[in-house]
Amino acid sequence: MQRRSIMLGTGAALLTGGARAAIPGLNPALSAGTRDEAILAQLPGKKPLIKLSWRPPNYEAPLEVFRTPITPNDSFFVRYHLAGIPDMAELRKWSLKVGGDAAGSQAQLTMAELRSLPAVEITAVCQCSGNRRGLFSPHVAGVEWGVGAMGNARWRGARMRDLLAKVNVKANAVELGMSGADGPLLPATPDFAKSIPIDLARDENTIIAYEMNAAPLPHLNGFPARVIVPGWTGTYWMKHVNQLEVRSKPLDNFWMQKAYRVPAHMFPVERPFTTQDNDQTSPITAMVVNSLVTGPVDGAHVPAAGFTIQGIAWDDGHGIKTVELSTDGGATWQPAKLGHDDGRFAFRPWSQMLRPGKAGALTVTVRATNNAGQTQPGKLLFNPSGYHDNVMQTLTLNAA
Amino acid sequence: MYRFALCITLLLAAAPARADEPAVELKSGPGQDIVQAQCNVCHSLDYIRMNSPFLTPDAWKAEVTKMRTAYGAPINDQDADTILKYLSATYGP
Numbered sequence: 001m002q003r004r005s006i007m008l009g010t011g012a013a014l015l016t017g018g019a020r021a022a023i024p025g026l027n028p029a030l031s032a033g034t035r036d037e038a039i040l041a042q043l044p045g046k047k048p049l050i051k052l053s054w055r056p057p058n059y060e061a062p063l064e065v066f067r068t069p070i071t072p073n074d075s076f077f078v079r080y081h082l083a084g085i086p087d088m089a090e091l092r093k094w095s096l097k098v099g100g101d102a103a104g105s106q107a108q109l110t111m112a113e114l115r116s117l118p119a120v121e122i123t124a125v126c127q128c129s130g131n132r133r134g135l136f137s138p139h140v141a142g143v144e145w146g147v148g149a150m151g152n153a154r155w156r157g158a159r160m161r162d163l164l165a166k167v168n169v170k171a172n173a174v175e176l177g178m179s180g181a182d183g184p185l186l187p188a189t190p191d192f193a194k195s196i197p198i199d200l201a202r203d204e205n206t207i208i209a210y211e212m213n214a215a216p217l218p219h220l221n222g223f224p225a226r227v228i229v230p231g232w233t234g235t236y237w238m239k240h241v242n243q244l245e246v247r248s249k250p251l252d253n254f255w256m257q258k259a260y261r262v263p264a265h266m267f268p269v270e271r272p273f274t275t276q277d278n279d280q281t282s283p284i285t286a287m288v289v290n291s292l293v294t295g296p297v298d299g300a301h302v303p304a305a306g307f308t309i310q311g312i313a314w315d316d317g318h319g320i321k322t323v324e325l326s327t328d329g330g331a332t333w334q335p336a337k338l339g340h341d342d343g344r345f346a347f348r349p350w351s352q353m354l355r356p357g358k359a360g361a362l363t364v365t366v367r368a369t370n371n372a373g374q375t376q377p378g379k380l381l382f383n384p385s386g387y388h389d390n391v392m393q394t395l396t397l398n399a400a
Numbered sequence: 401m402y403r404f405a406l407c408i409t410l411l412l413a414a415a416p417a418r419a420d421e422p423a424v425e426l427k428s429g430p431g432q433d434i435v436q437a438q439c440n441v442c443h444s445l446d447y448i449r450m451n452s453p454f455l456t457p458d459a460w461k462a463e464v465t466k467m468r469t470a471y472g473a474p475i476n477d478q479d480a481d482t483i484l485k486y487l488s489a490t491y492g493p
Contacts, residue, residue, distance in 0.1 A: 033452035054421050063420075083442065139454040141463055159414040185442055188472025254470050389408070 022061065023050060025297045029147050030134045034144040037396075038192055045054075045218055045287045047074045052143055056080035057220065060106050060131075060148035066312055067294045068341065068349040070123070071151035071211050078220045079128050079149060079234065080396040081192050081255075084183040085220070086146035091181060091240060094224050096163075096208075100177065100245035102198075104168030104390040112209060117158035119365055122205055124230035124345035125152045125314045126237055129260055129284045133386030140386040147292055152314070152347040155228045157209035161202040169198065169246050174275050176201035177245035178227055178238040195251035195271055196229060196236050205230045205345070208241065230316035230345040231286050233387075235260050262383050290375060290390040291350075291368035296397060304359050309336075310351035312366035319344035321373075325352055330378070333367070344371075356399040365394040424449065431486035434479050442473065452491040460487040 033214065034052070039061070041051035049059035057078050066073040099106040126317055127150035134144035143149075158175070179193040200206060207228045208265060217223045222239030229236040235255075250256070261281040268285045278284040291313040294301055313320045319341075324333040338348030354363045369375040376392045424445035426432055439445060455463065464484050467473040475483065 031450075031452065031454050033454075037446045037450040051446075052450055053446050054424070056443060123478045141451050141455055141459060144450050184471075186472055186474070188474065189442070190470070190472070258470060 003032070005123055005275070016022045017113065025063070025299070030144060030146060031139050034134050037144075043078060043220060045074060046076075046078070046220075047072075048225035049075065049077065049340050050146065050148060052145065054214065056085070058084040058143045058144055060283045060297040061151065062148060063292075063294060063297065066292055069342060069349045070213060071153055071347075073153070073218050073330055075214055076126075076151040076153065076212075076218065076221050077128070077149050079143070080182065080220075082182060082184045082189065084185050086181050086240065088219055088223065090213060091223050094181065094240075094242060096225065096242055096244065098163060098167050098244045098246075100110060100167075100173075100247050102170045102244040102391075104170055105163075105166075107163075107166045109163070109166075111210065114158055114163075114208065114225065114278040117162045119153055119156055119206055121156045121157055122207065122228065122230060123152065123154045123162075123342045124205075124343065125150060125287070125347055126228075126234045127151075127232040127314075127389050129235050130385070132389035135381065135389060136382070136386045140384055142386055146308050150234075152312075152342075153212045154209060154214065155209035155215070156211035157207040157225065159202070159204065159387075160206045160208060160227070163208060163244070164202060164246065167246065170248070172248045173198045173246045175247045177243075177247050177251045178236075178241055180222070180238050180240035180241045181224075181242045182240050188286060191330070192255055193253055194236055194238060194255055194347075195247065195276075196232070197271075197275065198246070200229065200232075200271065200285060212328070220243065231315075233260075233284055233287055235284065244253070253385070256283065260387075261385065261387075266381055266383060267388055270294055275389055284387050287314070288388045288390045289313070289315035289318075289320075289368050289374045289394070291366050291376065293364075293366055293393055293395055296395070298395045299398070301398045302354075302356075302362070304356050306353055308351055308353050309364060310349070311366065312347040312349055314345075315368070315370040315374070317345045317359045318352075318370040318372040318374070321369050321371045323348075323350040325354070325368065326367075327354065327356070327362060330365055336366075357398050361366065362397045362399045363394055364397065367392045378390040411423040427490045429486055429490045430460075430489075434482045435486050438473065438475050438479060438483060439467075442471065448487065448491055454493050455486040455487075456493070457484070457492060460484055460492065464485075 040048040052058045059078040096109045131149040175195040177195045183191045227238040294310040323336040336350040336352035367376045
């Protein structure tokens with residue numbers, strides 16, 4: 001079992017100095033225990049990120065990282081379910097096995113062979129399904145993420161459909177199963193494996209990426225290759241992917257059938273994952289339209305004469321149509337200026353000058369709407385696993 | 401005796417993880433030693449503190465059950481009961 005060379009305690013081993021740095025403006029909606037645990041810590045090759053758990057490593061990006069629409073590799077969030085993470089020496093021996101009962105043949109590719117397939121590039125948001133879980137009211141169990149379990153990068157790699165063409169997908173294929181080189185510490189723990197519908201696997205935008213922002217993937221973001229499923233939540237973006245399985249039957253494991261599920265019909269999607277649906281729940285799939293104010297921060301002092309508010313918006317790939325601001329509790333709205341469009345799966349920057357004109361408290365509510373007309377709710381759509389929190393943000397600023 | 405031996409084995413198995421990992425101190429209380437030995441095998445103990453203080457006894461029970469049944473944690477009934485009582489009493493709302 002190669003996995004014996006696992007890096008245990010990845011986060012901690014690489015902490016520089018070990019100092020506990022307080023994080024300014026940590027969201028007061030997080031639980032007291034979460035606020036105690038959320039400290040800045042440094043992983044190898046990363047700038048300080050907000051540590052939520054040492055092992056397995058779960059670290060989110062601080063708010064200021066999102067002031068540029070492309071998230072730098074060294075600030076990209078880190079999320080693992082299981083602590084058995086191979087080291088770089090082992091990952092350099094990587095190869096990718098492709099097969100399954102609904103594949104007409106098998107294949108095993110080296111990195112050179114993967115790179116010999118036509119390369120494509122796409123800018124897309126990778127967001128953890130549970131991003132903002134820590135802000136849920138009431139709180140629910142899990143990794144208590146604030147707003148930073150997401151990032152937007154330029155992914156370069158091969159189309160999954162080109163890879164699948166090598167193994168002659170049969171007509172009875174329903175799903176593509178995916179697993180990576182990381183895994184559990186105990187043999188009894190189910191390895192992390194996921195699946196996507198076979199037609200989504202063959203979508204032109206689904207790729208196996210070996211570059212992220214024109215550099216190799218960082219170790220803890222899936223080196224040397226990960227699956228990119230633009231529009232869908234990060235749980236399907238298999239890191240360190242080394243096995244693909246064309247399946248004639250739905251993948252039946254804990255990670256598909258028990259975890260990563262939302263109440264049926266609570267979040268309607270255009271492209272349902274029907275082979276994984278049941279009467280009570282559906283797998284989480286497409287991201288919901290959302291936005292984030294990156295400046296000023298809640299509670300900040302701003303000039304009454306005028307200041308610029310800015311942020312980002314994103315969705316599942318319809319693209320952002322408008323971002324609007326309200327300073328009167330939602331009675332009236334004014335549009336923000338949208339910034340550079342880096343494609344329909346990317347963060348869309350926005351900004352707007354606000355002129356309160358008088359001193360005192362100022363509330364600003366922000367809502368994004370996508371090209372399908374979907375917009376952010378005013379009230380949380382509570383679900384027990386803490387997914388899809390896209391409630392409109394309201395900031396209280398102090399104008400002077 | 402068997403349980404003692406098992407704990408030692410688990411501690412040794414987890415030792416590399418903890419050598420370089422900042423220690424996460426849990427509040428003292430009955431069962432703290434069992435919690436530290438068992439839960440730390442697969443994950444750092446900040447998971448417990450991070451998920452506080454809001455999980456009810458039923459919610460903590462669901463977590464302990466998930467660790468045993470879904471993640472295959474080798475925790476016997478007696479230890480599971482001790483862990484649940486500790487978490488509910490020490491890290492509940």
